[in-house]
Amino acid sequence: MTATGTLHVMMGGTFDPVHHGHLRMALELRERLGPARVYMVPCQVPPHRAQPGATGSQRLAMLKAALVDEAAVVADDRELQMAGPSYTVDTLKRWRQEIGPEAPLAVMLGTDAFAGLEHWSRWEMMPELAHIIIVERPGYDVPAESGAGRLMAARAVSDMAALWTRPQGLVWKTELSRLDIAATDIRQRISQGRSPRFLVPDAVWHYIQKEGLYGFDAVQSILS
Numbered sequence: 001m002t003a004t005g006t007l008h009v010m011m012g013g014t015f016d017p018v019h020h021g022h023l024r025m026a027l028e029l030r031e032r033l034g035p036a037r038v039y040m041v042p043c044q045v046p047p048h049r050a051q052p053g054a055t056g057s058q059r060l061a062m063l064k065a066a067l068v069d070e071a072a073v074v075a076d077d078r079e080l081q082m083a084g085p086s087y088t089v090d091t092l093k094r095w096r097q098e099i100g101p102e103a104p105l106a107v108m109l110g111t112d113a114f115a116g117l118e119h120w121s122r123w124e125m126m127p128e129l130a131h132i133i134i135v136e137r138p139g140y141d142v143p144a145e146s147g148a149g150r151l152m153a154a155r156a157v158s159d160m161a162a163l164w165t166r167p168q169g170l171v172w173k174t175e176l177s178r179l180d181i182a183a184t185d186i187r188q189r190i191s192q193g194r195s196p197r198f199l200v201p202d203a204v205w206h207y208i209q210k211e212g213l214y215g216f217d218a219v220q221s222i223l224s
Contacts, residue, residue, distance in 0.1 A: 007036035007104040007163055008095070009133065012079070012088060014183070015042045016052040017062050017208060019200045021181035025135065026073045028176045029108060033160065038108075039076040040067070043086035053187055054213050056080040065203035087121045092129040096168075104167050106131035111140040118147030127155060127169045134173040191215030 011026055022040070030038045042059045045051070052059060056077075063075035078094065079086040088107060095105060107130050109117070114134050117123045124147075126132065132151075142149050155171045157163075162170055186196045191214055197205055209216055 005099075005103045007033060007106060008099060009033065009036055009038045010041055010076075010088075010091065010095070010105075010107045010130070011038055012041045012043060012086070012091070012107070014046055014052045015040065015059050015063055016054055016183050017059065017186060017200055017204055017213070018066050019181045019183060019186060019196075019204075020198075021179040023066055023073075023201070024179055025176050027070065029133070029135070029174075030072050032174065032176075033163075035164075036072075038073045040073065041076045041079055041091065044079050044082055045085045054211075058207075058211060058213065062204045062207050065207055066201045068203070089120070089122045089125050089129070092126060096129050102167055104131065104164055105129065106133050106163060106168075108133045108135060110135050111137040111142065114148050114152075115140055115142045115146070116148070117151070123147065127151065127171075130168045131163050131170045131172065133163075134171065136173060136175045137178065187214040193217075 009029065011029075013022065015022060018040070026038045026040055030036060040063055042056060042063060044056055054062070057080070060075060060077050060080060067073055067075050079091055082090075092105065092107060099105065107126065109132060111134055114132070142152060144150075144153065152171050155169060157170050157172050160172055160174070163172060181199050186199055189196050190208065195205075196208075200208075208214060
């Protein structure tokens with residue numbers, strides 16, 4: 001089967017809060033891929049990590065504020081509409097049903113996430129639903145004997161143009177600029193009364209202050 005149309009790329013995460021590292025990665029991937037649209041998808045309930053400090057609606061609002069002038073990168077609420085844990089394979093199944101069998105679909109994972117893929121729920125189904133785009137992260141390797149390593153060996157392509165030759169099933173690895181910014185550090189800064197400005201877009205920082213997120217107190221507004 002030959003793929004048709006725009007490549008849809010899912011970039012999942014808690015985005016608690018979204019920061020310039022997330023945004024730069026999404027934008028560079030969109031620029032590299034060309035005829036594609038990147039969807040930043042905040043999860044409802046992350047199954048493998050602590051619960052977010054902001055609600056789903058607040059995290060979505062911050063994403064929308066950050067992306068207001070970037071039409072090819074979209075804040076997508078599909079996981080927030082579902083109850084319970086956010087499993088990527090379930091999201092991809094619903095996405096595939098929505099766009100049909102011939103449209104190319106991909107999910108973006110960092111090397112660290114891809115290396116632990118066999119610990120994800122029903123991970124073996126993912127290549128039957130979407131391509132996997134691996135963004136390299138220094139210091140992380142994918143053991144050849146692991147499930148992820150075998151998947152890469154069987155399905156890796158070096159030319160990104162291959163992602164448009166079929167709807168799903170390929171693994172493509174790329175490098176993007178990585179800004180050393182962590183949402184954990186941002187939340188800690190805010191809780192300690194320090195400003196996260198220039199780590200997050202100003203619109204996101206203003207929203208955090210307005211909503212009193214991450215321990216922000218109105219008396220700290222002098223920091224803004």
